[in-house]
Amino acid sequence: MSHSNLIWLAPRESDHRPTTKQTILIVAGDIIRMENKCEKEKRVERMPVDEMTSKDYYFDSYAHFGIHETVLDVGCGTGILSMFAAKAGATRVIGIEMSNIVEHAKKIVAANNLDKVVEIIHGKVEEVTLPVEKDRQYKDDKINWWDSVYGFDMSCIREVAMTEPLVDVVEAKQVVTNSCLVKEVDLYTVKKEDLAFSAPFHLQVRRNDYVHALITYFNIEFTKCHKRTGFSTAPEARYTHWKQTVFYFDDYLTVKHGEEIFGTFTMKPNERNNRDLDFQIEMEFHGELSDCQESHKYKMR
Numbered sequence: 001m002s003h004s005n006l007i008w009l010a011p012r013e014s015d016h017r018p019t020t021k022q023t024i025l026i027v028a029g030d031i032i033r034m035e036n037k038c039e040k041e042k043r044v045e046r047m048p049v050d051e052m053t054s055k056d057y058y059f060d061s062y063a064h065f066g067i068h069e070t071v072l073d074v075g076c077g078t079g080i081l082s083m084f085a086a087k088a089g090a091t092r093v094i095g096i097e098m099s100n101i102v103e104h105a106k107k108i109v110a111a112n113n114l115d116k117v118v119e120i121i122h123g124k125v126e127e128v129t130l131p132v133e134k135d136r137q138y139k140d141d142k143i144n145w146w147d148s149v150y151g152f153d154m155s156c157i158r159e160v161a162m163t164e165p166l167v168d169v170v171e172a173k174q175v176v177t178n179s180c181l182v183k184e185v186d187l188y189t190v191k192k193e194d195l196a197f198s199a200p201f202h203l204q205v206r207r208n209d210y211v212h213a214l215i216t217y218f219n220i221e222f223t224k225c226h227k228r229t230g231f232s233t234a235p236e237a238r239y240t241h242w243k244q245t246v247f248y249f250d251d252y253l254t255v256k257h258g259e260e261i262f263g264t265f266t267m268k269p270n271e272r273n274n275r276d277l278d279f280q281i282e283m284e285f286h287g288e289l290s291d292c293q294e295s296h297k298y299k300m301r
Contacts, residue, residue, distance in 0.1 A: 070094070074125050079105035079118065086117040093118040096125050126239075143248055165279065165300050166246040170215050172236040176255065177203040179234075182216070182265045196268035203261040211253040211261070214281060217244045247281055247298055254289040261285045276301045 071085040076095030082105075085093045095118060097105060102122040109118045121128050143166075146158035180201040185194065205211075221230030233242045253261075263283035270276035279298040285291065 072096070076105060076120065077101060079109050079120060082118045082120070083109060083112060083114050086114045090117065095120045096128055097122065098124050162248055162250065163296075163298050165298050166248070167243050168246055169239065170235045170244045170246065172234075175215075175235055176207055176209045176211060177205050177261065179203075183267075198264055198266040200264050201262070205255045205257055205259045205261070208256050211249075211255050213246050213248040214265075214283075215244045215246050216265075218242070245300075247279070247296070249283075249294075249296065251292075253285055253287070253292060255285075255287055256289065259285070259287045270299070 070092045071082070071090040071094070073079075073082040073085065073093060073095040076082050076097045077099075078101060079095050079097075082093045082095040095105065095109075097120065102120055106115075106120045109115050109120060143158060143161055146154045146161060148154075180203055182199040182201055183197055215235070217233040217235070219230065219232045219234070221228065231237070231240065233240050233244065235244060255261075261283065262285070263281060266280040266282075268278050270278050277300040279300065280295065281298070282295045284293045
């Protein structure tokens, strides 16, 4: 796929293995505050969109720019939420249900003349094959889509969407570099202050291609169990609901086999809401066909 490949930051095995570890582990506690609802709503109304955290979305649900043309409804039951999604403008809705109510859901969807938009599938989400094209143009679908939304220029939202890391499935064939460990955490000894960190990275390009983004994932292993166990959320590993996290660049890099990308990856809990995360990625690349030295800030809410 042209112009849609990603490079990634990923953990590698090391000789020293802590007892229980996870890379890029995000731990955040709940902060519960009671305040007057009207006062909260007024404060949120005055708040710039790019300063909002996930706590503010309860009062401003349109502040997050995650509009999707295709909607997946897992555990759809009678299909009511699938039909709501279709009525709200989704061009395609896929509902998955493992119980026998799925036959009634299909009839309900058809009775409401939504069977051309909503498709109900019987089975477990881990086992069904979705009727969607796998070879997606990631950035065009998720970011550049805002440049022309059904013919309307909404590119101002694209600028904000670029600052939000995208949690999505990245196919292994989209990865064009090796991996680089940016953080290792021992769950027995980790402290709150360890979750704010800055780490250098060094990536080597494995083929001639284009680079649109960095992606991150984590590996975890439990070494105190009777049988050592763990799992990976890497693109080449089995699917998990954590998927991968994609950090898009404003523009792409044209890279050749053997070239190197250097940078620094910084992460810290948001000061207003420690359930949210602030990132900064500094990157430097000097290749034969392209050159860049830039810094990007992101907010995960």
